[in-house]
Amino acid sequence: xxxxxxxxxxxxxxxxxxxxxxxxxxxxxxxxxxxxxxxxxxxxxxxxxxxxxxxxxxxxxxxxxxxxxxxxxxxxxxxxxxxxxxxxxxxxxxxxxxxxxxxxxxxxxxxxxxxxxxxxxxxxxxxxxxxxxxxxxxxxxxxxxxxxxxxxxxxxxxxxxxxxxxxxxxxxxxxxxxxxxxxxxxxxxxxxxxxxxxxxxxxxxxxxxxxxxxxxxxxxxxxxxxxxxxxxxxxxxxxxxxxxxxxxxxxxxxxxxxxxxxxxxxxxxxxxxxxxxxxxxxxxxxxxxxxxxxxxxxxxxxxxxxxxxxxxxxxxxxxxxxxxxxxxxxx
Ligand SMILES: Nc1ncnc2c1ncn2[C@@H]1O[C@H](COP(=O)(O)OP(=O)(O)O)[C@@H](O)[C@H]1O
Ligand SMILES: [Mg+2]
Numbered sequence: 099x100x101x102x103x104x105x106x107x108x109x110x111x112x113x114x115x116x117x118x119x120x121x122x123x124x125x126x127x128x129x130x131x132x133x134x135x136x137x138x139x140x141x142x143x144x145x146x147x148x149x150x151x152x153x154x155x156x157x158x159x160x161x162x163x164x165x166x167x168x169x170x171x172x173x174x175x176x177x178x179x180x181x182x183x184x185x186x187x188x189x190x191x192x193x194x195x196x197x198x199x200x201x202x203x204x205x206x207x208x209x210x211x212x213x214x215x216x217x218x219x220x221x222x223x224x225x226x227x228x229x230x231x232x233x234x235x236x237x238x239x240x241x242x243x244x245x246x247x248x249x250x251x252x253x254x255x256x257x258x259x260x261x262x263x264x265x266x267x268x269x270x271x272x273x274x275x276x277x278x279x280x281x282x283x284x285x286x287x288x289x290x291x292x293x294x295x296x297x298x299x300x301x302x303x304x305x306x307x308x309x310x311x312x313x314x315x316x317x318x319x320x321x322x323x324x325x326x327x328x329x330x331x332x333x334x335x336x337x338x339x340x341x342x343x344x345x346x347x348x349x350x351x352x353x354x355x356x357x358x359x360x361x362x363x364x365x366x367x368x369x370x371x372x373x374x375x376x377x378x379x380x381x382x383x384x385x386x387x388x389x390x391x392x393x394x395x396x397x398x399x400x401x402x403x404x405x406x407x408x409x410x411x412x413x414x415x416x417x418x419x420x421x422x423x424x425x426x427x428x429x
Contacts, residue, residue: 106133107278107310108157108195113170115152115161115334125379126152128334129170134327136277137308139301141325141342143315143357145376149334150314154282156180157312158197159187193223196271198264198300200283205267206255212266213239213251219273238269243299261292268299278310285320297324318361322346327412330354333377333387336405340413348425350408350415352392355428386417393428394419 115127127149134140142150155161156172159179171178174194182190191197199205206215216235217228224231232251239247242265255263264284271279281300285293301324304311313324321328321342328345330338330353338351349355356372374391377383386392389399398418405414408421417423 105136107136107174109133109173110153110157111171111173113153113156113172114168115149115156116166116168117162118164118166122380125382126334127156128383130331130334130336131170132329132336132339134278134310134312136310138326139304139311139313139324141313141315141321141328142331143318143321143328144331145316147376147379148331150331151282152334153331154197154280154312154314157280158191158195160191189223192219192276193274194276195278195280196274196276198267198271198279198281198284200286203255203263205270206263208255211252211254212258212263213247213253216266216270216273219270223274234273235269238272239266241272242266242269242303243295244269259292260288261296264288264292264296265299268296268303272303272307275307276309278312279304280312280314282314283316284313286315300324318357330357333383334379335383335387335416336414337388337416338414339405340408340410344410344413348408348410348413350413350420350423351388351417352394352419352423352428353388354415355423355425356391358425359428388417394423 110130110132113127113130117124117126130153132140142153144150159182167180172180174190179190206212213235216238217231220231220234236247236251239250244250244262244265258266284300285296288296297320315321325342328340328342329336330351332353338345338349338354345354346358349358360371372391377387377390384402385400386403389395392399403416403418405416406420407414
């Protein structure tokens, strides 16, 4: 029997974000909608600059000063997190949703020990005696695989390796048992072998704790391993959305196909990256934003395609030719 549809953990509805700059607006996010179900992993992929981190900041209710949200909302438990009063914002962040960012050094204050900072994260949302919070911090450090946590507690951030620092950041994110973990390129700054370990850890913790997770990455290999659902972003829009197997088996946006065809494959020496650059976002996009780079572009592509449902359930692509594309034909 099919599972009953559950209530989404969080939903983003037609989100638009632009930045005011000295030389006009930057249109960073242009009508993004998606939902994430409890206990599932949603991957967001796309080239640098396509609006992944800005979307992540919006989910946290934490946009930069010069950001404007002309349309759209982020709904968590019936409330728009972009309009939360400051008093509720603090409890939302950390307790409901926690961030793991690319660079764990920026997440820590250099002048306090790692352990004390995890302890403070525990105390931020729980009234409990300090020694108890300290014990919890040590237990968290152990859970994320930091060896000898009682002693490493006293170390400062610079005394940790990059991988250990990222584990400590994960411990801090877990301090208040968030329902949703937001991981923005969590391993980009790490060595390849360490990357795999940190991703395994995240995956295990997500499953054990039944958390929802949004994993932002530019690495489709990581998506294949870890995600249930995938959003492909381009120029601040979702251009394709599908369950992970479906996306890899039958991609229906030329951009997704380009990304997949540029992945290393056994027996194929030369990689074919997508020629050209993503658009600068200094103007509102009109028509299909991928058309200057698209091998299939036609006249009709000057009009904006909707995010069309492709034959398979829950598979959408923003292309006039969605449903008719064949990955091999574009290789
Ligand atoms: N504070 C800001 N002011 C102006 N432009 C910004 C600001 N933050 C991000 N942007 C722009 O928004 C776009 C999306 O950025 P971002 O979400 O960081 O991309 P990525 O997908 O690489 O995470 C980029 O063009 C970036 O330059
Ligand atoms: Mg980013």
